[in-house]
Amino acid sequence: MKKISILFILIFFYSNVYSQMQTNFLEPVASPQASASQNVGMTKIEIYYSSPGVKGRSIFGDLVPYDKLWRAGANGPTSIVFSTSVKIEGEVLRAGKYSIAMTPSEKGKWKIDFNKAVKYPYAYMKDGEMDMESYNNDLALSIEVEPTLWDNNIERLFYRIDANDNKIANVIMLWSNVIVGFQVDTMPEEHLERFNKRLK
Numbered sequence: 001m002k003k004i005s006i007l008f009i010l011i012f013f014y015s016n017v018y019s020q021m022q023t024n025f026l027e028p029v030a031s032p033q034a035s036a037s038q039n040v041g042m043t044k045i046e047i048y049y050s051s052p053g054v055k056g057r058s059i060f061g062d063l064v065p066y067d068k069l070w071r072a073g074a075n076g077p078t079s080i081v082f083s084t085s086v087k088i089e090g091e092v093l094r095a096g097k098y099s100i101a102m103t104p105s106e107k108g109k110w111k112i113d114f115n116k117a118v119k120y121p122y123a124y125m126k127d128g129e130m131d132m133e134s135y136n137n138d139l140a141l142s143i144e145v146e147p148t149l150w151d152n153n154i155e156r157l158f159y160r161i162d163a164n165d166n167k168i169a170n171v172i173m174l175w176s177n178v179i180v181g182f183q184v185d186t187m188p189e190e191h192l193e194r195f196n197k198r199l200k
Helices: 002-024 132-137 188-199
Strands: 033-040 043-050 078-082 086-088 091-093 096-103 110-115 139-145 148-162 168-185
Touching (some): 033 168, 132 139
Antiparallel strands (some): 096 110
16 A cells, blocks of 8 residues: 555656656747846836747848738737836827737838737738738727838847836837837826825
8 A cells, every 4th residue: 555655656756847847848949939028117018929030031021021011020929018008109008918010111111000909910811811900990009110220130039128217118129130119108107196196
């Protein structure tokens, strides 16, 4: 009886060790998952995405076509989370999670869409074409930004969040020879005023 109990304990122990090993050791993937997080004012901003590599390829205008919606990463949707309401280009976005999609342009401004349904463009494909009506219905905000081109080459796509003046954050995407980003007003004064009113 004791031998059976010891056997079960050993099996349980080694199964837990094996399970932890599987959790701790991830298989290499072409576009690993990544994230960026920053507290700005009274707001926490988080971005979750998959990070593709250049791998000697021509990226913008080739792998990522101009004038077509792009999921701003790889694999699933790229998402951004705001712990409080924020302002982008003067428009208020409520606290919550949004997916980001971009439309690169060869010479003009890039469009950045914030999707309140947290879907990426491929989720709106029907019979090989985009259902733009459904896509636009799920848009919380769409802005245009000027990209920056430079001579260096960033191998892996990554996002960065700069706290800046601890009120207005800079959210930046870098990949290949392109830098593109937008500003997020975290409205600390408004949030602090609301917080103080609740205390009274």
